[in-house]
Amino acid sequence: MSDDLQDSLASQTPTGGSPTLDDLFRRIAARQPDAVALIDPPNKHRVTGRPPMRLTFKQADYAISSVATGFIEAGLPYGSIVAVQLPNTIEFAITVLGAIRAGMIVALLPQLWRQSDLTTALNRIGARAVVGIDRIELVDHAELVMNAAAEAFSIRHVFGFGHDLPEGMSPLEIVTDGPADFASFYPLEARKPVIVSFDVIADGFRAIPRNHVQLISGGLAVFLESEVPQGAQLLSAIIPSSFGGVAASLVTWLLSAGSLAFHHPSDLQVLKKQIEEDGNDTLIVPALLALRLADDGALSHPFPMQRVIGLWRTPDRIASSENWHGANATFTDIYLFGEIGLYGARRLSDGSPAPISPGPYGGSRNTVGEFVMTMKGTLALRGSMIPVAAYRPPSSSENILSEAAPPDYVDTGYAARLDKARGTISITAPPTGIVAVGGYRFLSQDLDEWARRLTPGAMLTALPDQLNGYRLAGRASDNRRAREALGELGLNPLMVEAFRDRTN
Known part of the structure; x- marks a missing residue:
């Protein structure tokens, strides 16, 4: 462990x-x-x-x-x-x-x-x-x-x-x-x-x-x-x-x-x-x-x-x-x-998304979470459902900051903007360097690393997708061989099928 x-x-x-x-x-x-x-x-x-x-x-x-x-x-x-x-x-x-x-x-x-x-x-x-x-x-x-x-x-x-x-x-x-x-x-x-x-x-x-x-x-x-x-x-x-x-x-x-x-x-x-x-x-x-x-x-x-x-x-x-x-x-x-x-x-009565406000949520008598705006302009969560210790940076003698007591919130990495006049929060961008495809998340650098394991010039990237947020797309000199290689490496189908044949 x-x-x-x-x-x-x-x-x-x-x-x-x-x-x-x-x-x-x-x-x-x-x-x-x-x-x-x-x-x-x-x-x-x-x-x-x-x-x-x-x-x-x-x-x-x-x-x-x-x-x-x-x-x-x-x-x-x-x-x-x-x-x-x-x-x-x-x-x-x-x-x-x-x-x-x-x-x-x-x-x-x-x-x-x-x-x-x-x-x-x-x-x-x-x-x-x-x-x-x-x-x-x-x-x-x-x-x-x-x-x-x-x-x-x-x-x-x-x-x-x-x-x-x-x-x-x-x-x-x-x-x-x-x-x-x-x-x-x-x-x-x-x-x-x-x-x-x-x-x-x-x-x-x-x-x-x-x-x-x-x-x-x-x-x-x-x-x-x-x-x-x-x-x-x-x-x-x-x-x-x-x-x-x-x-x-x-x-x-x-x-x-x-x-x-x-x-x-x-x-x-x-x-x-x-x-x-x-x-x-x-x-x-x-x-x-x-x-x-x-x-x-x-x-x-x-x-x-x-x-x-x-x-x-x-x-x-x-x-x-x-x-x-x-x-x-x-x-x-x-x-x-x-x-x-x-x-x-x-949703509101007209079907539009309800606004987000900073502070606690879950009901006035049953607070289960709280939104916090960080100094970096990102959205953080605090509350009884948040596993703060799991996201604590690992201790290291080389990093004196890691020995300090962590805050009681976890930074989601999502960029957010606070509208002080309306008292609402707008989530503006996903975490930097992370790609979400359906229910799966990848580091952008990991996609590049897997592509480099294939033939020279191979590319694996994330493209916007209306249903899943992003979808993976790959290009190689031989897509069929790229799929076989990724399958043999034991990677999940999201990566393997990124190199599917698109000629038809």
């Missing part, structure tokens, strides 16, 4: 008194055991080869305990880091909550990561186990996970869902009933780390641990601003492989004590059919997709959709986005500042 992650974990000492994610789930399961809790995507069989499931809270509670017992009986010590790379299905929710119940820390591995990214992340955090699935769409994820685990010296166990698992991968199953022969679970502490996500900042790749309090605070920022009611029927098309994704889907579901239906991104026709037929009242999607669905009339009557929660990986583009025209459904913009934190603002 790296020194910076160890320092971040050690800084989060338990104080007690706050609920954990497992506490939230257990309370709901005790109150309404037969209510529907989790619903698989209708096209799950095409995505994973497994039939879709629908679990009540009682069934989900049993499945969570079963997975937790499997981790404990495999010999994983309390506090072990379990890395997870799974699709947006019931398996993800049950595995994460099962690992948490067993006292483990869950590392979220993005779905597009391939062997190079996976190996780097697993070695960086010192993961003891990794959980995958036999396939997602046409990609053999079991092989990817096994190959990455072989290069991570800390990995002792590899688990997987599916029927065609390679040798050495221990099978996991969603078991919903049977003899309750479960292991004894340790009591959880709300201020102990519970997840690790990954971010790219000016200093490079970094692991970001968070505890229960920070996760619940992030979920509250979404829950309160969008006014999700108790018993809400949520439909999420967000892969929860980041803090923002988990807070907006999994945590918001637990806060609402309703049901959570999954959509595995992104089959637009399947999503529209789910909206039409499933009767969900709250939709959680990438913001630009939400605006597109509204323009297409997919959210108009007679569908019961009452609120839409749109996640922005490019918060600097919200102010210039088109107005919301989603029939009677309200729309809440969720500003995602990498893995640092998030902010929610419901």
Whole structure:
């Protein structure tokens, strides 16, 4: 485990008194055991080869305990880091909550990561186990996970869902009933780390641990601003492989004590059919997709959709986005500042984005965050969801400033301007040197470095894109060979497909 992650974990000492994610789930399961809790995507069989499931809270509670017992009986010590790379299905929710119940820390591995990214992340955090699935769409994820685990010296166990698992991968199953022969679970502490996500900042790749309090605070920022009611029927098309994704889907579901239906991104026709037929009242999607669905009339009557929660990986583009025209459904913009934190603002009555003001947010009686303008003209975040220690510069005897106590906020790097007359903040530009493509961030210098590994004259750059913020584009003397070379290096498809053939 790296020194910076160890320092971040050690800084989060338990104080007690706050609920954990497992506490939230257990309370709901005790109150309404037969209510529907989790619903698989209708096209799950095409995505994973497994039939879709629908679990009540009682069934989900049993499945969570079963997975937790499997981790404990495999010999994983309390506090072990379990890395997870799974699709947006019931398996993800049950595995994460099962690992948490067993006292483990869950590392979220993005779905597009391939062997190079996976190996780097697993070695960086010192993961003891990794959980995958036999396939997602046409990609053999079991092989990817096994190959990455072989290069991570800390990995002792590899688990997987599916029927065609390679040798050495221990099978996991969603078991919903049977003899309750479960292991004894340790009591959880709300201020102990519970997840690790990954971010790219000016200093490079970094692991970001968070505890229960920070996760619940992030979920509250979404829950309160969008006014999700108790018993809400949520439909999420967000892969929860980041803090923002988990807070907006999994945590918001637990806060609402309703049901959570999954959509595995992104089959637009399947999503529209789910909206039409499933009767969900709250939709959680990438913001630009939400605006597109509204323009297409997919959210108009007679569908019961009452609120839409749109996640922005490019918060600097919200102010210039088109107005919301989603029939009677309200729309809440969720500003995602990498893995640092998030902010929610419901659109005005005319559909335009709500202005941002400096100071606290999250409700007058439920402050969960605060905007701070730095002397550099950038926007910083402070509050209960912000993992300040994770972004603290590593200690160095050569840098006397690094030994000083850090401020209680984290600089997002987004350039911002304060309008003193109106008392509002305008986000004007993304962090310098960082490229955001969909939910993935790269250092500009890393793109140049990968291009240099190819043939002389090869180029890899980021171009503006209406849907993703940026897209990667590459040029080489032989694009086909460039794709093959990048694939062999184990890079993710965003880089590989940047060199696709554009002649047709």
